[in-house]
Amino acid sequence: MICYNNRKGFTMKCNKVKNRLNAYLDNEVSLQVKERIERHILTCHECQSELHKLKALNNQLNIIFNENLNEQRLCELIDKSRFLPKPKSKAANFAITAVSMCIAVIFGAYISNATFKQVAIENNNSVSLNTELEESYYDYNSLYAFLEEVDE
Amino acid sequence: MNNPFDWELFIRDKSKKLFHYVLKLVYSAEDAEDIVQNSLIALLKNTHKLDQSHYERWLYRVAYNKSMNLLKRNKSILKKTDDIVLNYNTFTLDEYVNEDDIKRNMIRKCFTKLKEKHALALELQFYQKKSYKEIADIMGITSSAVDSLLVRAKKEMKNIMQEKEMKNIMQEKE
Numbered sequence: 001m002i003c004y005n006n007r008k009g010f011t012m013k014c015n016k017v018k019n020r021l022n023a024y025l026d027n028e029v030s031l032q033v034k035e036r037i038e039r040h041i042l043t044c045h046e047c048q049s050e051l052h053k054l055k056a057l058n059n060q061l062n063i064i065f066n067e068n069l070n071e072q073r074l075c076e077l078i079d080k081s082r083f084l085p086k087p088k089s090k091a092a093n094f095a096i097t098a099v100s101m102c103i104a105v106i107f108g109a110y111i112s113n114a115t116f117k118q119v120a121i122e123n124n125n126s127v128s129l130n131t132e133l134e135e136s137y138y139d140y141n142s143l144y145a146f147l148e149e150v151d152e
Numbered sequence: 153m154n155n156p157f158d159w160e161l162f163i164r165d166k167s168k169k170l171f172h173y174v175l176k177l178v179y180s181a182e183d184a185e186d187i188v189q190n191s192l193i194a195l196l197k198n199t200h201k202l203d204q205s206h207y208e209r210w211l212y213r214v215a216y217n218k219s220m221n222l223l224k225r226n227k228s229i230l231k232k233t234d235d236i237v238l239n240y241n242t243f244t245l246d247e248y249v250n251e252d253d254i255k256r257n258m259i260r261k262c263f264t265k266l267k268e269k270h271a272l273a274l275e276l277q278f279y280q281k282k283s284y285k286e287i288a289d290i291m292g293i294t295s296s297a298v299d300s301l302l303v304r305a306k307k308e309m310k311n312i313m314q315e316k317e318m319k320n321i322m323q324e325k326e
Contacts, residue, residue: 019300019303022299022302022303022306023284023299023302026277026284026302028283028284028299053310054306057306057309057310057313058278060255060258060313061259061274061278061309062278063252063255063256063259065172065175065176065256067171067175067181067184069167069168069171069185069188070185073185073189074163074164074167077163077167077189077192077193077196078159078160078163078164080193080196081159081160081163081196082159084159084196084199
């Protein structure tokens with residue numbers, strides 16, 4: 001409900017006022033809104049009681065904790081902070097990762113090359129064995145052929 | 153060239169505020185001192201991972217988590233202290249009852265039950281008297297979000313307080 005009870009302008013709705021009450025108590029609203037809220041509160045009992053409740057809660061929370069921090073420990077910490085290692089820049093980090101990647105790739109290539117060579121040598125050996133067998137097989141063939149010719 | 157970060161000023165400035173924040177979560181001042189020291193050391197170790205603008209927020213979060221861990225560890229001890237406080241309430245002589253102490257314990261219990269961001273917002277606004285803009289800078293949100301966050305936090309605080317009062321009344325009846 002909007003009430004036109006003031007010459008300067010209309011007052012705010014109840015819902016809007018209730019949402020802003022907390023900020024109003026903390027002095028965090030603009031002057032215009034502050035005036036509107038004050039004008040509304042004068043007429044609206046509900047919002048008045050809401051404001052009183054909030055104030056009561058604030059009073060309940062307003063307690064000072066008396067204990068003080070021991071300063072000796074702080075001095076130790078401050079001493080430690082003087083010997084902090086300097087943080088690495090992003091470029092340095094990038095360079096380190098790039099160099100390590102390169103090293104890894106080169107090393108991997110070297111290892112794979114060495115193993116492939118071994119495999120190739122083994123393969124060659126087996127191929128040569130096969131050829132020898134085949135040759136001997138053909139030799140036998142030719143031998144049989146020769147024998148058959150002799151029989152005839 | 154960037155100016156080197158002034159650690160001495162930072163530690164001197166923030167540690168007292170952090171200490172008073174932790175005091176609302178933990179029961180003894182010595183525990184609070186330990187937590188403040190440990191969280192500062194954690195910050196010093198992890199500076200290379202963080203941006204300078206996030207230091208304070210990070211510090212508050214670490215302190216909150218550490219104090220919650222401590223409370224979990226000391227749950228059995230906490231129950232005993234609760235009993236002592238309740239016994240204080242039933243005393244008839246005014247000499248033994250310090251009303252402020254009871255209020256402080258009440259606030260501690262409420263703060264431990266609040267969510268982390270609600271507790272932090274209440275602490276910054278209420279006890280450190282910071283404006284909404286400063287809170288928004290520390291927490292990394294907008295100032296209108298801080299407004300609604302505070303409203304929600306106070307609602308929760310109110311509910312928790314009412315529950316506690318109801319419990320106290322029930323216990324007195326028994």
